[in-house]
Amino acid sequence: MTPLDDPALVRVLAADGTLAPTPEAERYLPLIEALTDAELETFYRDMVSIRAFDVQATNLQRQGQLALWPPSFGQEAAQVGSARAARAQDHIFPSYREHVVTRIRGVDPLDIIRLMRGLTHGGWDPSDPKNGNTHIYTLVLGAQTLHATGLGMGLVFDGKCGTGDPERDEAVIVYYGDGASSQGDVHEAMVFAASFQTPEVFFLQNNQWAISVPVATQSRTPLYQRAAGYGIPSVQVDGNDVLASYAVSKLALDEARAGGGPRAIEAMTYRRGAHTTSDDPTKYRTSAEEESWAGRDPIARMRAYLEARGASQQFFDDADAEGRALADDVRVRTNELGTIPRVHMFESVYSEVHALVQEEQRWLDDYEAAMDGGTK
Ligand SMILES: Cc1ncc(C[n+]2csc(CCOP(=O)(O)OP(=O)(O)O)c2C)c(N)n1
Numbered sequence: 545m546t547p548l549d550d551p552a553l554v555r556v557l558a559a560d561g562t563l564a565p566t567p568e569a570e571r572y573l574p575l576i577e578a579l580t581d582a583e584l585e586t587f588y589r590d591m592v593s594i595r596a597f598d599v600q601a602t603n604l605q606r607q608g609q610l611a612l613w614p615p616s617f618g619q620e621a622a623q624v625g626s627a628r629a630a631r632a633q634d635h636i637f638p639s640y641r642e643h644v645v646t647r648i649r650g651v652d653p654l655d656i657i658r659l660m661r662g663l664t665h666g667g668w669d670p671s672d673p674k675n676g677n678t679h680i681y682t683l684v685l686g687a688q689t690l691h692a693t694g695l696g697m698g699l700v701f702d703g704k705c706g707t708g709d710p711e712r713d714e715a716v717i718v719y720y721g722d723g724a725s726s727q728g729d730v731h732e733a734m735v736f737a738a739s740f741q742t743p744e745v746f747f748l749q750n751n752q753w754a755i756s757v758p759v760a761t762q763s764r765t766p767l768y769q770r771a772a773g774y775g776i777p778s779v780q781v782d783g784n785d786v787l788a789s790y791a792v793s794k795l796a797l798d799e800a801r802a803g804g805g806p807r808a809i810e811a812m813t814y815r816r817g818a819h820t821t822s823d824d825p826t827k828y829r830t831s832a833e834e835e836s837w838a839g840r841d842p843i844a845r846m847r848a849y850l851e852a853r854g855a856s857q858q859f860f861d862d863a864d865a866e867g868r869a870l871a872d873d874v875r876v877r878t879n880e881l882g883t884i885p886r887v888h889m890f891e892s893v894y895s896e897v898h899a900l901v902q903e904e905q906r907w908l909d910d911y912e913a914a915m916d917g918g919t920k
């Protein structure tokens with residue numbers, strides 16, 4: 545079975561952008577029909593802008609401006625659909641490539657850049673209202689699922705969900721990957737979420753790879769089916785279909801917020817870029833596979849759908865210009881960032897003097913002295 549032929553899959557738009565709901569998608573159609581033209585266009589603009597940003601950030605890493613970049617190329621629909629389904633009062637726990645999720649919530653993309661440049665350990669302050677309850681990136685695989693369940697338990701204890709007031713009830717959405725799904729943390733988080741009936745959506749982006757390990761190695765069953773073992777209702781969605789991703793996330797979040805307990809979503813997508821800029825995917829996957837997923841690109845799909853609905857060329861040109869403006873702004877501001885005061889690199893690691901940290905500091909001293917004496 546290929547990843548996209550599970551009969552349970554929810555898909556609304558076929559790869560060519562035509563409206564072709566799968567049987568499992570029927571129940572979600574009212575949610576999609578309720579979307580306005582402006583909302584549909586926003587989904588598209590979100591995806592185009594973040595792709596331009598993502599390409600820019602990848603280039604900045606290649607130019608030596610960033611230590612590392614984890615591209616979101618190809619996963620835009622899963623991320624935009626789910627993020628646009630959340631309400632302002634909801635809490636967001638990203639992994640490390642949910643760039644558009646954080647942007648939709650109000651986080652300045654430059655905060656991600658600062659993180660990947662090594663200027664900050666966290667990136668942004670989740671308690672600052674402008675960041676839309678968005679918690680920081682977590683590179684320790686799966687750890688954020690425990691954080692999300694903990695916050696969800698707090699919402700239950702504080703009576704902040706299931707009161708029947710959708711304007712005030714709160715929910716949590718946590719993002720993780722197919723590789724992270726093998727971590728014990730995720731399973732513990734699901735056990736506690738089910739036990740305490742947290743208002744929580746587990747959003748798994750199955751991008752088919754955990755660095756060089758294919759998803760087939762992670763699980764003998766489709767990943768969404770695991771949730772049943774914990775008593776968590778789950779659904780599998782075509783993650784390259786922004787409408788389907790939006791609809792399943794909206795229903796799951798609404799049900800969780802209203803007191804229905806946790807929900808799990810497996811969004812089938814594809815990491816079209818490298819795992820990070822430190823990775824070379826040509827070493828472990830075929831170009832035929834990459835090409836087959838290029839044919840299911842989320843932006844091309846939504847563009848074809850909007851074109852068929854009559855969106856103008858001007859709209860698409862404006863969306864592209866908006867993406868270019870974001871990328872330009874990020875490039876300019878990145879080039880102005882400068883470097884971190886050295887003291888932060890070593891003094892915030894342990895509360896007490898640590899031999900290894902001292903050794904690393906001496907190494908850097910020697911390196912910089914050599915640079916001064918050599919190239920400068
Ligand atoms: C606990 C832990 N183990 C190992 C790693 C190293 N590591 C970083 S990303 C990654 C693969 C993650 O794959 P997946 O969860 O599918 O997410 P994706 O990168 O595909 O978005 C691994 C093994 C880590 N960061 N944390």
Ligand SMILES: [Mg+2]
Binds near residue numbers: 721723749751754755
């Ligand atoms: Mg993965």
